Amino acid sequence: MMGTKIGQLLVIICVNISIISAQNNDLTILQALKDAWQNTPPNWGDGSDPCGGSWDGITCTNGRVTKITLASMQLVGDLPGDIGQLSELRILDLSYNKGLTGSLTSQVGNLRKLTHLFLVGCGFTGPIPGTIGNIERLISLSLSSNSFTGPIPASVGNLTNLYWLDLTANKLTGNIPVSNKITPSGLDMLTLARHFHLGDNQLSGDIPPRLFNSNMTLIHLLLENNKLTGAIPSTLGLVTSLEVVRLDRNSLSGVVPSNINNLFNIQQMYLSHNQLTGPAPNLIGMNVLNYIDLSNNSFDPSEVIPPWFSTLQALTTIKMYNANLGGVLPASLFNIPQLQIVDLRSNGINGTLNISSNPSTELQLVDLRDNKITDFIQRSQCCIGLILIDNPICSSDATEEFCSLPQNATALYSTPWNNCLPPSCGAGLVSSPNCRCANPYTGSIFFKAPSFSSLTNSTIYGSFHDSLMTFFHKASLPVDSLSLNNPRRNVDDYLVIDLHIFPDLEPSFNRTGVLALAFAFSNQTFQPSKEFNTYFFIPEPYNFMLAISGTKHKSSNAGTIIGSTVGGCMLVVLFVLAGIYAFRQKQRAAQWSQPFALWDQTSKSGDVPQVKGARSFTFQELQKYTNNFSEMNNIGIGGYGMVYKGRLPNGQMIAIKRAQKGSSQGVLEFKTEIELLSRVHHKNVVGLIGFCFDQGEQMLVYEYIVNGTLKDSLSGRSGIKLDWVWRLKIALGAARGLQYLHDHADPPIIHRDVKTNNILLDQRLVAKVADFGLSKPLSDANSTHVTTQVKGTMGYMDPEYYMTQQLTEKSDTYSFGVVMLELITARNPIEKGKYIVREVKEAMDKNRELYSLHEILDPTIGLRSQLIGLERFVDLALRCVEDKINQRPTMSEVVKELERILELAGFNPGTESSSSTSTSYEGVSKDHNYPSSNDSLFCYSPGSLPPKLHPM
Ligand SMILES: *[C@@H]1O[C@H](CO)[C@@H](O)[C@H](O)[C@H]1NC(C)=O
Numbered sequence: 042m043m044g045t046k047i048g049q050l051l052v053i054i055c056v057n058i059s060i061i062s063a064q065n066n067d068l069t070i071l072q073a074l075k076d077a078w079q080n081t082p083p084n085w086g087d088g089s090d091p092c093g094g095s096w097d098g099i100t101c102t103n104g105r106v107t108k109i110t111l112a113s114m115q116l117v118g119d120l121p122g123d124i125g126q127l128s129e130l131r132i133l134d135l136s137y138n139k140g141l142t143g144s145l146t147s148q149v150g151n152l153r154k155l156t157h158l159f160l161v162g163c164g165f166t167g168p169i170p171g172t173i174g175n176i177e178r179l180i181s182l183s184l185s186s187n188s189f190t191g192p193i194p195a196s197v198g199n200l201t202n203l204y205w206l207d208l209t210a211n212k213l214t215g216n217i218p219v220s221n222k223i224t225p226s227g228l229d230m231l232t233l234a235r236h237f238h239l240g241d242n243q244l245s246g247d248i249p250p251r252l253f254n255s256n257m258t259l260i261h262l263l264l265e266n267n268k269l270t271g272a273i274p275s276t277l278g279l280v281t282s283l284e285v286v287r288l289d290r291n292s293l294s295g296v297v298p299s300n301i302n303n304l305f306n307i308q309q310m311y312l313s314h315n316q317l318t319g320p321a322p323n324l325i326g327m328n329v330l331n332y333i334d335l336s337n338n339s340f341d342p343s344e345v346i347p348p349w350f351s352t353l354q355a356l357t358t359i360k361m362y363n364a365n366l367g368g369v370l371p372a373s374l375f376n377i378p379q380l381q382i383v384d385l386r387s388n389g390i391n392g393t394l395n396i397s398s399n400p401s402t403e404l405q406l407v408d409l410r411d412n413k414i415t416d417f418i419q420r421s422q423c424c425i426g427l428i429l430i431d432n433p434i435c436s437s438d439a440t441e442e443f444c445s446l447p448q449n450a451t452a453l454y455s456t457p458w459n460n461c462l463p464p465s466c467g468a469g470l471v472s473s474p475n476c477r478c479a480n481p482y483t484g485s486i487f488f489k490a491p492s493f494s495s496l497t498n499s500t501i502y503g504s505f506h507d508s509l510m511t512f513f514h515k516a517s518l519p520v521d522s523l524s525l526n527n528p529r530r531n532v533d534d535y536l537v538i539d540l541h542i543f544p545d546l547e548p549s550f551n552r553t554g555v556l557a558l559a560f561a562f563s564n565q566t567f568q569p570s571k572e573f574n575t576y577f578f579i580p581e582p583y584n585f586m587l588a589i590s591g592t593k594h595k596s597s598n599a600g601t602i603i604g605s606t607v608g609g610c611m612l613v614v615l616f617v618l619a620g621i622y623a624f625r626q627k628q629r630a631a632q633w634s635q636p637f638a639l640w641d642q643t644s645k646s647g648d649v650p651q652v653k654g655a656r657s658f659t660f661q662e663l664q665k666y667t668n669n670f671s672e673m674n675n676i677g678i679g680g681y682g683m684v685y686k687g688r689l690p691n692g693q694m695i696a697i698k699r700a701q702k703g704s705s706q707g708v709l710e711f712k713t714e715i716e717l718l719s720r721v722h723h724k725n726v727v728g729l730i731g732f733c734f735d736q737g738e739q740m741l742v743y744e745y746i747v748n749g750t751l752k753d754s755l756s757g758r759s760g761i762k763l764d765w766v767w768r769l770k771i772a773l774g775a776a777r778g779l780q781y782l783h784d785h786a787d788p789p790i791i792h793r794d795v796k797t798n799n800i801l802l803d804q805r806l807v808a809k810v811a812d813f814g815l816s817k818p819l820s821d822a823n824s825t826h827v828t829t830q831v832k833g834t835m836g837y838m839d840p841e842y843y844m845t846q847q848l849t850e851k852s853d854t855y856s857f858g859v860v861m862l863e864l865i866t867a868r869n870p871i872e873k874g875k876y877i878v879r880e881v882k883e884a885m886d887k888n889r890e891l892y893s894l895h896e897i898l899d900p901t902i903g904l905r906s907q908l909i910g911l912e913r914f915v916d917l918a919l920r921c922v923e924d925k926i927n928q929r930p931t932m933s934e935v936v937k938e939l940e941r942i943l944e945l946a947g948f949n950p951g952t953e954s955s956s957s958t959s960t961s962y963e964g965v966s967k968d969h970n971y972p973s974s975n976d977s978l979f980c981y982s983p984g985s986l987p988p989k990l991h992p993m
């Protein structure tokens with residue numbers, strides 16, 4: 042059994058550690074900490090060896106103290122300077138101890154090996170010591186929710202390894218430090234940092250233009266609720282990696298720089314509650330923007346609604362109250378599929394309100410009070426929560442429902458009882474969702490920039506509940522159940538949710554349970570899904586910890602020693618749990634790679650497939666994930682059979698290709714195909730998750746790509762409008778995907794069926810090449826194939842291949858050239874008997890502007906003046922469709938040229954290399970190459986595990 046193995050492993054590790062004892066010096070320092078603090082764990086001291094595993098919260102390596110994690114222990118006192126002598130310390134987490142007060146000792150600067158410093162939610166006061174800049178190896182610095190005063194030390198700029206800087210909710214003053222001739226260090230030097238969280242302080246002065254440069258990799262810039270003045274510097278537009286920008290609740294003035302829409306990765310942007318002037322910013326092109334708040338600014342009064350109101354198809358929330366907006370609202374605004382909240386109070390919106398005949402089904406609030414709206418059509422279509430108070434329409438006809446404030450229709454979300462009746466619990470106990478009385482560990486979780494605004498949608502909150510429970514289970518934390526309550530927005534516009542976490546077994550968590558829970562939050566080991574985005578957690582003091590080892594560890598009874606050792610090395614346990622998790626993942630992968638008893642080796646099926654990372658599903662599993670392959674879940678038909686969408690228990694959406702019975706390929710072909718597909722990992726290639734070879738079925742399970750095919754977008758079916766720059770980016774993405782297949786996949790792959798139907802767009806409109814049903818791996822030796830049967834799609838097919846049946850990578854280049862022409866014309870390759878390649882060539886006049894192609898360009902591509910680089914794009918496409926193979930570029934040449942064109946158009950093509958992005962664990966931790974959607978601080982990232990834990 043796995044369990045016993047884990048047990049043995051733990052005992053071995055803990056016993057090993059207990060053999061080595063702390064160097065006297067470290068012991069002395071720990072004694073000093075113990076003397077300085079009240080409420081240290083009861084098993085601290087009385088002569089035992091802290092490295093023996095019997096001191097809660099202390100971890101040693103080779104007899105030296107390497108981790109102190111005492112979050113949520115109700116420590117009281119100050120942090121003695123002696124701590125600086127723990128020269129081997131890597132992780133220091135004293136978060137959630139409100140009673141830790143006084144100033145932060147400058148001696149922390151001596152902790153030269155420290156990588157993680159977490160002092161979240163303590164009571165520290167006074168300045169952050171400048172010596173903090175000496176902790177060169179620091180990756181994560183979280184000092185949020187204290188009462189630190191004074192400036193941010195410029196020396197923080199010396200922490201070149203810093204990934205996470207969180208100083209939120211203090212009383213910091215002064216300017217944001219940037220490097221200059223006198224002080225050579227500042228925050229601008231932190232080019233590896235992904236997070237600047239400096240909100241809710243009293244920082245003042247201008248945002249220095251020097252703070253931003255194109256070498257930065259920031260994804261979160263949070264400066265909300267400070268006292269910053271001056272204009273938003275245009276250098277902000279250089280940091281194209283940004284996904285969340287909050288500059289709200291300051292005193293910023295001046296015109297928003299026009300290059301703000303270079304930030305095409307932005308998902309949440311708050312510029313509200315400032316004194317910004319000039320025209321309202323133009324956000325066209327920010328196509329992944331979910332949440333925009335421009336309210337309460339002094340923009341120039343406008344007479345028309347900005348055009349981006351109806352083009353940004355990812356919006357859930359648009360807030361622009363009191364912002365001098367005028368004109369008539371376009372009905373298409375309400376067609377945006379996930380739109381939830383429109384708050385445009387106190388503007389000059391006039392004319393007739395038209396809420397379209399097909400408004401977003403998620404619309405919850407349309408607050409247009411205090412405007413100049415005179416009429417309202419399509420009333421029957423509209424929605425809960427329309428408010429038109431203080432508009433002319435309500436002065437003439439005040440009986441309408443929308444002329445009074447709506448009732449609070451839906452209650453805020455709260456976790457429901459789990460099919461039981463809550464008992465009445467005595468003496469301070471609380472009923473869990475499972476109707477058991479217990480002492481929950483409670484606190485509030487603060488999300489600084491979620492992508493949605495609904496406070497009632499039980500799908501969203503239910504899935505957050507499930508993801509947190511899944512995390513607790515995977516980390517083997519002793520949690521029975523969890524309730525979420527009262528989601529709300531606070532004064533900083535953070536989404537706040539109260540959490541009650543109920544213990545397994547005991548009526549209360551024990552000390553190690555609390556330590557583990559608290560650390561999961563302070564270290565951000567728990568990562569919520571992308572919609573919730575970044576968070577911090579502040580727990581209530583927990584008064585119910587039971588001492589677990591007490592005096593027992595003096596006993597020589599072996600059982601007790603193991604018991605207390607295991608208890609005491611909770612951190613090791615956590616570490617090991619992380620290890621076990623990774624190991625289990627690996628083991629699971631290993632299981633998947635030996636597909637199942639079902640793989641009948643005696644028949645002609647050959648050896649078991651060698652699949653890395655692809656998972657084998659049973660028929661029953663896939664049946665469950667697709668509602669029994671219901672019609673609702675059917676999303677298409679391919680040559681291969683039906684395609685279904687489904688959802689894995691962890692919430693991930695999948696697309697399943699189910700071969701028609703009878704038409705399915707031979708076992709050998711199927712095996713070859715999954716072996717091939719499972720080796721392909723690239724950002725621009727749809728990834729295989731697994732397969733099913735069970736009960737006579739052959740199915741391939743892929744990641745589900747939400748925005749459908751490029752064809753659907755070009756034809757207008759998907760409702761996504763692609764402007765020129767997006768088309769360039771999509772072309773580049775698809776080209777990179779093909780280049781990867783040709784040059785980096787092992788063995789190299791020729792796609793053979795490149796077309797706009799096989800290029801999918803994800804939620805951020807990143808292109809992904811799909812459908813390898815026809816793909817052929819190239820053998821190492823020769824790079825040309827004579828195939829017996831020519832496959833592909835008419836209109837995209839390389840005529841040379843068609844005639845000679847000789848397949849090379851250049852056949853994909855040809856098809857890609859056709860795709861490029863389709864991208865600019867939105868015409869089918871063969872339409873009404875006309876071939877797109879010939880059409881373009883005939884219409885073209887190289888001596889004229891845009892090669893005189895206006896007639897056949899897709900009208901929705903944008904204004905002529907914005908089609909920068911179009912001519913080069915056409916040149917490239919025509920080179921791709923040259924008849925002679927050797928005159929066509931390779932895909933890597935195509936990628937380079939597209940990058941140049943995108944730069945010409947003023948955009949950063951990104952620096953992704955075309956090599957594999959498969960997330961090898963090692964890769965993740967080594968280069969801080971944290972994927973933004975999953976940017977964790979993992980002290981316990983699988984990559985940081987001691988190597989000996991891997992093989993087992
Ligand atoms: C930052 O480090 C440099 C050397 O790397 C040093 O000269 C400078 O004094 C440091 N700056 C601060 C503010 O500590």
Ligand SMILES: *[C@@H]1O[C@H](CO)[C@@H](O)[C@H](O)[C@H]1NC(C)=O
Pocket residue numbers: 254255256
């Ligand atoms: C960006 O990095 C390059 C290479 O490290 C350096 O030469 C350049 O000066 C940096 N640019 C800025 C604006 O810091």
Ligand SMILES: *[C@@H]1O[C@H](CO)[C@@H](O)[C@H](O)[C@H]1NC(C)=O
Pocket residue numbers: 343344367368369389391392393
């Ligand atoms: C709306 O107001 C603007 C001036 O602010 C005016 O030019 C326009 O004609 C008005 N539109 C309607 C439909 O009243």
Ligand SMILES: *[C@@H]1O[C@H](CO)[C@@H](O)[C@H](O)[C@H]1NC(C)=O
Pocket residue numbers: 402403404498499500501
């Ligand atoms: C709740 O959210 C989910 C997921 O975002 C969405 O599919 C659903 O339509 C929403 N429900 C309502 C009533 O808005």
Ligand SMILES: *[C@@H]1O[C@H](CO)[C@@H](O)[C@H](O)[C@H]1NC(C)=O
Pocket residue numbers: 449
């Ligand atoms: C409706 O909700 C608001 C806050 O969202 C609250 O202040 C008010 O009391 C509620 N009204 C009713 C009738 O529940």
